[in-house]
Amino acid sequence: MRYGLLQCAAVTVAVLGATTARAVDADAVGGVWHFDEGSGDVVADASTSGNDGTLVGSPEWVGGHDGDGLRFAFDDANYALVPVSHSNAATVMMWALYTGIPTGNIGLVHAQATEGDLGAPDTKMIGVWLENSNLLWGRIIDPAGALVNLPKNAELQPDTWFHIALVVDAAAGKVSQWVDGSMVGEADYGGELGEFAFLKLGRQGTETWEGILDEVGYFTEALSQDDITGIMDAGLQSVTTAVEARGKAATAWGAIKGDTRADAAVGDDSDR
Numbered sequence: 597m598r599y600g601l602l603q604c605a606a607v608t609v610a611v612l613g614a615t616t617a618r619a620v621d622a623d624a625v626g627g628v629w630h631f632d633e634g635s636g637d638v639v640a641d642a643s644t645s646g647n648d649g650t651l652v653g654s655p656e657w658v659g660g661h662d663g664d665g666l667r668f669a670f671d672d673a674n675y676a677l678v679p680v681s682h683s684n685a686a687t688v689m690m691w692a693l694y695t696g697i698p699t700g701n702i703g704l705v706h707a708q709a710t711e712g713d714l715g716a717p718d719t720k721m722i723g724v725w726l727e728n729s730n731l732l733w734g735r736i737i738d739p740a741g742a743l744v745n746l747p748k749n750a751e752l753q754p755d756t757w758f759h760i761a762l763v764v765d766a767a768a769g770k771v772s773q774w775v776d777g778s779m780v781g782e783a784d785y786g787g788e789l790g791e792f793a794f795l796k797l798g799r800q801g802t803e804t805w806e807g808i809l810d811e812v813g814y815f816t817e818a819l820s821q822d823d824i825t826g827i828m829d830a831g832l833q834s835v836t837t838a839v840e841a842r843g844k845a846a847t848a849w850g851a852i853k854g855d856t857r858a859d860a861a862v863g864d865d866s867d868r
Contacts, residue, residue, distance in 0.1 A: 620835060624817040626680050628832045629797070631810050632663045639666075639676050639797075642836045647814075649678030652713070655798060660810030661691035661757050662831060668798035668805040670698045675799035677711060683816035684788050688722065688795070689761035689774075689824065694754055694807035697728045703800025704760065704809070707792035715802035717743075721790040724762050724773070725800040726752060732780065734762050734773050737790045746773050750780035754807075759828045764789060765818035777825035 627647040629639050634657050641647040653674025656667040668674055688705055707722035708714045718741055724734045731748040738744070750773070752758055761774040764785060772782040797812055798805045813832050827835060 620815065620819065620823060621817060624815050625835055626683070626686075626814040626816045627678060627795075627812075628814075628836055629676070629678060629812045630663065630832065631657075631660055631666045631812070633657070634664050639678065641678070642832070645681075647679045649676050649797070651676050658808060660808055661693070662811055665691075665808045665810035666798065667808045670702060670804045670806040673713075673799070673802070673804050675713075675804060676797040678795050678797060678814075679793060680707070680795050680814050681816060682789070682792055684764070685766040685816065685818045686722065686764045686789070687761060687815040687817065687819040687824075688724070688813070689759065689819075689827065690797075690812040691757055691810045692760050692805070692807065693757045694726060694752070694805065696754060696806055697726065697730070698806055699728070701725050701727050701733075701800070701803045702806045703803040704798070704805060705812075706796050706800045707789075708794055708796060709791050711794060713796075713799075713802075717801070720801060721792040722762065722764070722795075723800050724760065725803060730754075732760065732773060732775065734771075734781070736764060736771050736785065738786050739788050739790050741790070742786075744771055744783050744785055746771065746783050747781040750775045759824075761819075761824050763818050763824075767818070774821075774824055777821065777828055779821070 625643045627645050628642040630642055631639060637651040639649045653672050655674040658665055658667045692704060694702060703725040705724050706720040708719050721737050727733055730751050732750040732752055733748050734746040736744045759776050763772045766787045769785050769787055770782055771785040772779050798809055811832050
């Protein structure tokens with residue numbers, strides 16, 4: 597037993613020492629919504645940003661990808677509205693599953709300036725949705741109102757969980773979409789986004805998601821592929837846990853993930 601504990605400690609130290617994943621600045625964690633409340637009309641922000649949101653139209657609490665999730669219905673036009681800070685560099689990510697496309701398109705998320713149920717094309721500074729062709733699409737809008745459309749390259753099948761992310765990289769002048777950790781589309785971006793102060797989750801314009809969303813994260817910086825896949829694998833709790841554990845200006849989710857998995861590997865030899 598003593599040998600096992602020593603071995604565990606040695607593995608943990610080795611993993612922490614070897615971790616080289618780029619840390620995510622704690623100030624860039626603009627909101628983390630686990631959708632684990634299970635009841636009520638409030639979705640709590642698990643980050644230090646305090647951006648708790650409200651449910652509109654009574655989406656249903658159901659089992660999600662990790663714990664609870666929220667089921668949205670196209671016919672009910674429901675969504676979650678969360679406040680966020682504007683940034684010209686941004687990353688939005690979530691786990692999503694849809695059950696069908698009733699008519700038109702179904703929306704995952706959009707960023708808007710005010711609290712209203714806005715649907716006009718020029719009000720959606722960041723938008724992600726699924727076309728009725730089952731193709732994922734996305735768009736951003738600059739301050740002058742110019743649309744930057746992403747290519748429609750990824751076909752998503754119903755009744756399947758997908759990890760979806762949109763990354764706006766002001767420094768590189770690029771906007772990209774990601775599915776399960778792989779880039780599926782990229783477009784040039786001028787470096788500025790139109791003003792927004794809220795994210796509408798489960799809705800894009802007037803088009804509501806038909807299915808379940810879970811584990812939504814918003815960051816005010818462009819995350820890398822390593823960041824996206826790391827958070828996808830370890831969960832958004834790895835980001836908030838790292839902030840709380842370190843109490844510093846960077847969230848080393850890679851170290852937390854490596855520490856946890858190294859300990860688990862020593863104590864359990866089963867195939868995972």
